[in-house]
Amino acid sequence: xxxxxxxxxxxxxxxxxxxxxxxxxxxxxxxxxxxxxxxxxxxxxxxxxxxxxxxxxxxxxxxxxxxxxxxxxxxxxxxxxxxxxxxxxxxxxxxxxxxxxxxxxxxxxxxxxxx
Amino acid sequence: xxxxxxxxxxxxxxxxxxxxxxxxxxxxxxxxxxxxxxxxxxxxxxxxxxxxxxxxxxxxxxxxxxxxxxxxxxxxxxxxxxxxxxxxxxxxxxxxxxxxxxxxxxxxxxxxxx
Numbered sequence: 001x002x003x004x005x006x007x008x009x010x011x012x013x014x015x016x017x018x019x020x021x022x023x024x025x026x027x028x029x030x031x032x033x034x035x036x037x038x039x040x041x042x043x044x045x046x047x048x049x050x051x052x053x054x055x056x057x058x059x060x061x062x063x064x065x066x067x068x069x070x071x072x073x074x075x076x077x078x079x080x081x082x083x084x085x086x087x088x089x090x091x092x093x094x095x096x097x098x099x100x101x102x103x104x105x106x107x108x109x110x111x112x113x114x115x
Numbered sequence: 116x117x118x119x120x121x122x123x124x125x126x127x128x129x130x131x132x133x134x135x136x137x138x139x140x141x142x143x144x145x146x147x148x149x150x151x152x153x154x155x156x157x158x159x160x161x162x163x164x165x166x167x168x169x170x171x172x173x174x175x176x177x178x179x180x181x182x183x184x185x186x187x188x189x190x191x192x193x194x195x196x197x198x199x200x201x202x203x204x205x206x207x208x209x210x211x212x213x214x215x216x217x218x219x220x221x222x223x224x225x226x227x228x229x
Contacts, residue, residue, distance in 0.1 A: 037220070042222060043222055043223045044220055045220035046220075047218070047220075050217050100163075100170075100171050101170065102163060103160065108157065
């Protein structure tokens with residue numbers, strides 16, 4: 001069974017500070033996909049990043065970066081130089097490549113960026 | 116290309132009634148998944164449809180059902196509504212592979228049961 005844990009519930013930062021969101025996952029599959037989604041107050045889940053289990057290369061995309069470590073089953077996400085528009089709930093999610101085609105979500109992190 | 120369209124955006128229903136929600140996926144996407152989001156339980160998987168067939172189902176009672184049409188549009192139905200069914204219902208569109216293609220979500224339907 002797949003499980004995703006996001007320990008922190010609400011994180012407040014002052015604008016321009018960096019914020020890192022932690023995500024720990026559990027899965028028995030060797031092939032799986034990890035995602036980060038952003039949910040602004042409007043409710044829509046906005047796709048941010050996706051990694052597959054065979055690609056541990058960490059990358060930077062604009063102000064977003066992620067750190068995927070299979071050894072610790074973690075998939076952490078960092079927003080650099082936060083802006084007020086980054087205020088939202090961020091979800092980490094896992095999909096196993098077992099044909100079930102479903103996402104297991106963490107509880108989410110409420111990020112509040114204070115101007 | 117057009118995104119995922121969910122209708123209606125908001126609904127208020129009375130306990131015991133039934134409700135039907137609609138989701139139109141991205142053109143060319145054959146998989147539609149439904150999720151329920153509540154403050155207490157978070158985001159939970161309801162079911163997934165692929166090529167008009169329910170392929171996966173989450174742990175929800177039989178009052179929750181769905182279907183998919185030949186044009187990939189999907190509807191979900193909740194019968195005999197309960198107060199606890201109040202939630203944001205999100206649908207996700209994908210090509211239909213094993214998660215590798217990613218999922219695009221609609222804006223959701225916010226259902227309030229009174």
